[in-house]
Amino acid sequence: MHAIQLMCNENRHEVYVFNNDKFVGVVTARDIIKKNFSSLEEIRVETLLRKIAPLAIDTEFEDIAKHLIISEFRSIPIEHEGKIYALSKLSLLKIMDKSxxxxxxxxxxxxxxxxxxxxxxxxxxxxxxxxxxxxxxxxxxxxxxxxxxxxxxxxxxxxxxxxxxxxxxxxxxxxxxxxxxxxxxxxxxxxxxxxxxxxxxxxxxxxxxxxxxxxxxxxxxxxxxxxxxxxxxxxxSVGSTYINVSGLDVVDEFERSWIEKRIESMLEKIGKQTNVRYIFTHIDKHKKEGKRAKYSVKGRLVSDAGTFYASYYDWDLLRAMKVFLDKMEKEVIKSIEKVRDTHRKRLIGV
CATH class of the missing domain: 3.10.580.10 (CBS-domain)
Incomplete structure (x- = not known):
């Protein structure tokens, strides 16, 4: 696979993928390692491609830093005059205020x-x-x-x-x-x-x-x-819990307020265990059956303890959101307890 050769030769953990000179996404070393394969001939770029949008060259420094904090990547694509450049975390570290x-x-x-x-x-x-x-x-x-x-x-x-x-x-x-x-x-x-x-x-x-x-x-x-x-x-140091909820246009003001409070309550609980950097939640309203519509909620939470995913759907939006947040919270706490248990065993020589 050419991507592996390029990564190894240039000591890069990501390669940018283009289609007819148009940037289409990123393939990472981590995603290749996670892939189950018996030979390299089985690996296809399209099965590993992560579609991400490049940032504009005039993006504010703090916003670029936020993207790198949230991102699992070691670099992010920056677009300038039709060309794509890679800005690495190490490059950003060189120029950022280190106070x-x-x-x-x-x-x-x-x-x-x-x-x-x-x-x-x-x-x-x-x-x-x-x-x-x-x-x-x-x-x-x-x-x-x-x-x-x-x-x-x-x-x-x-x-x-x-x-x-x-x-x-x-x-x-x-x-x-x-x-x-x-x-x-x-x-x-x-x-x-x-x-x-x-x-x-x-x-x-x-x-x-x-x-x-x-x-x-x-x-x-x-x-x-x-x-x-x-x-x-x-x-x-810059306050890094970023909350992004999309799909709120399908809910009323009461539901919006309830959802925001539930998310804040969950983050407060998890925040006592680990630093939460980002939570993305998306709400979809599906086709009605009779007078009722089904809702789905899915999302991703990025924290010092790792990245976690959850989803749920229900005829009742608030119930779907409650179960979704409960599942997310349980996954985070379960992971933290597993790590602590591993450290305890290591300390006592088990």
Whole structure:
């Protein structure tokens, strides 16, 4: 697949797709990793394409930052004079006001990441990245940090195995279970200590052109800070819970007020557990049967705990909205409790 080759050669996590010179969307490394395939011939760009609209060059800085905070992408397309340019989070980090990081140390913002052993297989790494929705894994060997494995390293392994198979039997299943993580991990990585200032860590990320730093004390991994973590902090500093409800034109004023209060109430509850960055909700009114119409509600919530989806439909709009919000809240809390349980087990050595 040409997209994988382009990503690996240019060290890009996204490629922009054009049709007759017209920008049509984005394909991401993460989406490729999530795709179940036995050979690269099975992958088609159209099945992975995310259709997004580019931002105008004159978009306000804060609005661009908001899009990057909300987005799962490492870059967003910017349109200028008919051409499309990629603006990355790292590029934005270089020029943004960093006062939000004042007086903060790495230990204030770091998280303990999922890790992998150097002798584990690329297949295991791919499964972890796909199931846990992560893009990188610190690599441990004999209890010490030996490297870091990025999602692009996994794609390089996929491409390498694909070339090997082409020399044998075309279309044969790609076997990543026999390839060790140590063969593709990055042995050069940036480290900081827990007492390093966040500003110094940001400057090191910019200087080294990396999206993550590992927190290492006495050769032991203490945590990790990613560019995504930094943007979350920036998001909180500008007040980053963005509420977008579309389809309100089909409801009356009472229903509108009730819906807005219910959403705010749910966000207040979830906000005690995790930072919510964005919630999008869409209401559809479907064809009437007799005097009644059926309503569907669907949406997406982006938080520090992950991205969550829910939907529901009912003859009663307010009931549909209530069940939708209840489902969303339960999904978020369930995920947070699962992570906490994993950390508890890790602490007690289970």
């Amino acid at each position: 939000f990081a004042d007086k903060k140390k790495i230990k204030d913002v770091m998280n303990f990441p999922y890790v992998i052993e150097s002798n584990d297989s690329i297949a295991v790494a791919r499964s972890m990245m796909r199931d846990l929705n992560i893009s990188r894994l610190p690599v441990i060997e004999d209890g010490k940090v030996a490297g870091i494995l990025d999602i692009l390293d996994v794609l390089r392994a996929v491409g390498e195995r694909h070339r090997v198979k082409l020399g044998e039997v075309r279309g044969e299943k790609i076997d990543l279970g026999s390839v060790e993580v140590s063969s593709f991990m990055q042995k050069n990585f940036v480290t900081v200590s827990q007492d390093t200032s966040l500003i110094d860590a940001i400057n090191e990320m910019i200087k080294s052109n990396v999206h993550a730093v590992l927190v290492v004390d006495e050769d032991k991994l203490s945590g990790m800070v990613t560019i995504k973590d930094i943007f979350k902090i920036f998001g909180r």
